[in-house]
Amino acid sequence: MAAKERDRFSTATRIRLLGEQTAARVYRSQTKRQAHRSRLTSRAALLALVVCTLVVALAYPMRQYVSQRAQIADLQRQKQQAAERVEQLRDLKARWQDDAYAEQQIRRRLHYVMPGETGYVVIDPDATKQARADLVAADRPWYANVWDGVDKSDASDQ
Template sequence: MPGERSPSPAAGRPASRRPGGGHLTGRAAILALVVCAIALTLAYPVREYIAQRQEIAELRHQERLAQQQVERLQRHQKRLADESYIKQEARRRLHYCMPGEKCFVVLDGGGGDDRPQQPGARQRPPWYQTLWRSVETADGR
């Protein structure tokens, strides 16, 4: 059979798929499925890990704040153990005079601020006077 051609090896097979044709092979589909399963399996533990790390960071911050407050309270406790500090605070806060001292309280109407009073500015009476006036007004009707 000299004039006959021998069948080519590809003649008995269907046409091969060309690369980049957009078709997935069975192996690629299985690989994609396995990758998705692994990603879904790891998603929850990774999310929990990140949430726990954030909670740990927040708790460490709260611990630092609490430690600073403890140190501040310890310093205050040491000051309260000092008798001279107690006397100073009694004088400052309570206007306490030690026996034998003469103390003066200056009432200048300035209310403790160093700003000069503006001439013609209406000065409000103390709260207790306002309260008493409202009681008197309510009684008098």
């Protein structure tokens, strides 16, 4: 019995038993970890599937939302431009209500002169070809210019 007791308490026997116990613990730990990993992997796959589904489901509505916001911004810009144009036209209408402004525009555009005044046309030597054509048109009666415009527009339609 002394040999068995001595063998039971020997260092080699204790180390061997300790190694076997440690190996059993490591094996059990790895098995649990692998089972936990497989569960985590299936959960991650399910989560990825849900996220992808949400992204696909929300992609089109988000695109529509962004597109509609851009349309709204464009329409607001057009509305602002239209309001500015209306204001400019109101100012112009108010100016034309003034007899002095109307007389000034008639004199400048139609080259009218008041009775007793003498009209002069100053020719600029540096004027462009178009400006010279306008000056030639200014020497003619206004109704001749109107008929020429009608003839030119009629010729451009053909």
